[in-house]
Amino acid sequence: MTINRRQALTKIIGISTAAAGATLMGTSAFAATDEAGNYKLALKETLKYVPLDPMTAAKIAYETPGGCMHQIFHSLVTMLADSDSEDKAKFDSIPTALAGYGWAGIIGQGTVCGNINATGMLVNILGDINGQNGAVIGSLFRYYENTELPLSSPEFVAGIGSTAEKTTDEVVTSSVANSILCHSSISNWSKASGKTFAQKGERCKRLSASIAYHLVELLNRAYDGEDLSVLPEAKPSEEAQACQSCHGVDSTMGSAASVKADMECTTCHTGHFN
Template identity: 55%
Template structure:
């Protein structure tokens, strides 16, 4: 009885699925590339080396990308790293960015954590910077999202991502400070302050994703240069709350988070 080894079986599966359904052709090059590159696959704990990118170039790519905010952020940075001089560029090219699509509109439209934040978490969990994990930049990105007036609307940024300022002012209006990482609150605040509805968020959210990408890549570059990145620390309010509300606390409600407290909780 003739048997197939793993590589032969994979080749046959690819051939059969290609003939059976044209739509499968999108996924098959990834499988073929993975096999051809010595069976490399993404596993828990995998870290790929970050290489310096141009923030505006990647922000522009994010702005031009469709399929929701989480996909915009994750796909634009991963694709840029795949085309970079990273020693892991070929591995970045094999990361299936389509898995980030679920994060649109606060996770499949549920309005929970913003896809920009979700994408940042997925990204930094995959990156190493000078051999060290990049996880600390998630908190930095969260604090930026909470405290900055977004999306960015300087003439330089709007021009850099290929947008039009007149159209931006008409469809986006005035940037707003979310004071939260929750999608529904962020968009509802923006809609309220600009006299718009949730359904009109298209350009605003695309520019927001481009803004997050610009800041995140800027911080990644700083970290790669050996700088300690603390551009967006926790607020004084959060720091004050954390003096009592700790993960180990028994006399006060036990809390483990760096998110803005006073968005939902009153003071005492």
């Protein structure tokens, strides 16, 4: 029987570690492969982004089951696996089902929206995009907080494969989340539409499609060299910046607590004397 160099090394490492009483550590010499030589994404490893089509991303997200976090993550990872990226094969190895926990604010807890959660997980594994990765995150988060969503123009609805009837009957109206929390996002939509949480299906599918669309737009703009960090949309609101003047990261005003957050503050914190 003949074996190649990788197989030989794998066997040697396995034997030596077994002798040391640590058989399961036999793959440590291959930081990004398992014992069979299969690729595995390593901690802090990044993969190369290439421009994608926003509407295709939106349509895939809309059609993908498993909740909002899975919809976003699966849409972009799947497209990158089928792209011209030099890392397409590595993208293809990522099990997108791992994002399935993010529905309804992390398994129904109403905390950070799965769209936001997925954006962070995705951008975290993308290689440097002209130094704009952080600005992409900031811009997308502020967009989610301050924009009337989901997108419901006739062109967008047709592009994702939905219908005007679903807009009227199931979405009813778009709304502004004023927060990156699922709780605030759905509550504000419920108040505006008269629908309940249990009736959020079409609305949330479209929200995922809307976020996938804008996320790809931002990534493409960053790839093309645009400095997103200087845009107002990438920065905290004036209210949040005012809060940061006292609740700073390195210093505070008087007895004020030190806080690290760029999210909207006044959604939950309405003042010091309430």
